[in-house]
Amino acid sequence: xxxxxxxxxxxxxxxxxxxxxxxxxVPRTLDGKPDLQGVWSNVTITPLERPRDLxxxxxxxxxxxxxxxxxxxxxxxADRRDGGAQADVNRAYNDxxxxxxxxxxxxxxxxxxxxxxxxxxxxxxxxxxKRQADRAAAARGRQFDGPENRALTERCLVWPxxxxxxxxxxxxxxxxxxxxxxxVMVLVEMVHDVRxxxxxxxxxxxxxxxxxxxxxxxxxxxxxxxxxxTNFTDKNSFRGSDENLKLIEKFKRxxxxxxxxxxxxxxxxxxxxxxxxxxxxxxIQGPIIEYACHEGNYAxxxxxxxxxxxxxxxx
Amino acid sequence: xxxxxxxxxxxxxxxxxxPAWAHHAFAQEFDEKxxxxxxxxxxxxxxxxxxxxxxxxxxGPDGKVTSWMIExxxxxxxxxxxxxxxxxxxxxEIVVEGFQAKDGSTRGVGSNVVFKDGxxxxxxxxxxxxxxxxxxxx
Numbered sequence: 470x471x472x473x474x475x476x477x478x479x480x481x482x483x484x485x486x487x488x489x490x491x492x493x494x495v496p497r498t499l500d501g502k503p504d505l506q507g508v509w510s511n512v513t514i515t516p517l518e519r520p521r522d523l524x525x526x527x528x529x530x531x532x533x534x535x536x537x538x539x540x541x542x543x544x545x546x547a548d549r550r551d552g553g554a555q556a557d558v559n560r561a562y563n564d565x566x567x568x569x570x571x572x573x574x575x576x577x578x579x580x581x582x583x584x585x586x587x588x589x590x591x592x593x594x595x596x597x598x599k600r601q602a603d604r605a606a607a608a609r610g611r612q613f614d615g616p617e618n619r620a621l622t623e624r625c626l627v628w629p630x631x632x633x634x635x636x637x638x639x640x641x642x643x644x645x646x647x648x649x650x651x652x653v654m655v656l657v658e659m660v661h662d663v664r665x666x667x668x669x670x671x672x673x674x675x676x677x678x679x680x681x682x683x684x685x686x687x688x689x690x691x692x693x694x695x696x697x698x699t700n701f702t703d704k705n706s707f708r709g710s711d712e713n714l715k716l717i718e719k720f721k722r723x724x725x726x727x728x729x730x731x732x733x734x735x736x737x738x739x740x741x742x743x744x745x746x747x748x749x750x751x752x753i754q755g756p757i758i759e760y761a762c763h764e765g766n767y768a769x770x771x772x773x774x775x776x777x778x779x780x781x782x783x784x
Numbered sequence: 785x786x787x788x789x790x791x792x793x794x795x796x797x798x799x800x801x802x803p804a805w806a807h808h809a810f811a812q813e814f815d816e817k818x819x820x821x822x823x824x825x826x827x828x829x830x831x832x833x834x835x836x837x838x839x840x841x842x843x844g845p846d847g848k849v850t851s852w853m854i855e856x857x858x859x860x861x862x863x864x865x866x867x868x869x870x871x872x873x874x875x876x877e878i879v880v881e882g883f884q885a886k887d888g889s890t891r892g893v894g895s896n897v898v899f900k901d902g903x904x905x906x907x908x909x910x911x912x913x914x915x916x917x918x919x920x921x922x
Contacts, residue, residue, distance in 0.1 A: 547895070550896075554816035554817070554819060554883070555811065557895045559810055566835075640857070640861040641858060758863060760833050763834075765835070767855075767891075776812060778887040
């Protein structure tokens with residue numbers, strides 16, 4: 470066998486191995502941007518904040534993670550009948566109506582909050598605490614006066630986990646990302662929100678223009694999409710944030726089926742320091758299903774009718 | 785088929801260890817002091833956002849039929865778990881344990897909804913994508 474033939478045989482023999490071992494690289498769109506497109510889920514039972522009883526434990530061991538998952542599954546189980554009638558009412562229907570997930574994040578972190586390192590959202594500033602207290606005082610006793618007094622979620626206006634920033638909830642934890650030249654679109658299943666994020670370098674809206682979802686601007690940094698959102702209103706709040714919130718989100722592909730989503734909350738008038746969280750997103754089979762929240766929002770009339778019945782019973 | 789009359793339960797234990805939030809204030813809409821157990825025939829399953837509603841006819845001991853509506857979950861979540869309109873056809877006989885609306889209307893939330901033979905309508909938590917095993921190392 471001559472050397473040439475030997476070389477060919479070796480190449481033919483090793484080629485599939487070399488191909489199989491080719492490192493995964495971030496896929497790119499036709500215009501060369503990291504390709505984030507697809508349908509993704511961020512469901513997890515890892516809590517936003519570290520449970521207090523875990524102290525400074527930032528990561529579960531494998532065994533501890535299994536134990537925690539078991540504990541949360543049992544706690545979330547709406548088919549439990551302990552706790553009495555009030556617990557049953559609040560559990561509200563069978564477990565199969567929920568989609569809360571069963572797994573902690575693969576890193577086995579004990580909280581989605583990664584900064585500060587204690588895994589907890591920093592304290593509110595004194596002025597933010599006062600603002601919250603004033604609002605609560607103004608609402609007290611009037612929560613069921615009419616639909617405008619009810620929570621934004623019940624009114625199907627916005628959902629605090631639908632974003633920005635986007636957080637797992639007890640169902641509809643699904644997102645579709647579509648990219649085009651100069652734009653990224655994120656379709657959020659919860660309350661069928663759509664975020665259209667310009668990536669063409671245009672400036673933010675003027676400061677006096679305030680929007681429920683703020684005003685997002687994206688830019689590409691290496692393999693990541695970085696989105697800065699400002700121009701929030703004071704009508705909604707993310708964990709105590711106010712209209713001065715500057716939110717930075719980062720989307721980065723970490724594998725064929727995964728995105729690592731990170732966000733940083735920077736709002737010095739609301740929080741005593743900035744804080745950050747990381748949430749993995751896993752590819753799922755689509756499609757996103759429309760969640761036209763107010764379509765059959767019988768609960769609104771039901772709650773108000775309940776409040777009127779309560780008032781009559783006290784007369 | 786029979787309807788079981790509502791029982792009065794006093795002194796409900798305090799809720800502990802459960803999510804303090806849900807899509808809406810169930811405790812304001814439904815009355816913990818009006819537990820219900822109904823056996824009836826499904827007349828319609830309203831697959832509607834944000835939450836589905838099961839309509840069923842319940843025949844009382846006197847033969848009188850009363851129509852009830854029982855609140856259910858988000859159609860999206862149900863669909864992903866393989867639960868379709870065909871999963872609860874009209875005419876299905878189901879048993880609902882739950883709580884009646886505070887205003888006394890024949891609406892309720894079903895804390896336990898099963899077929900007449902005891903089978904659960906569906907078993908939960910098998911949604912694609914929820915398995916964090918595929919997630920990256922943070």
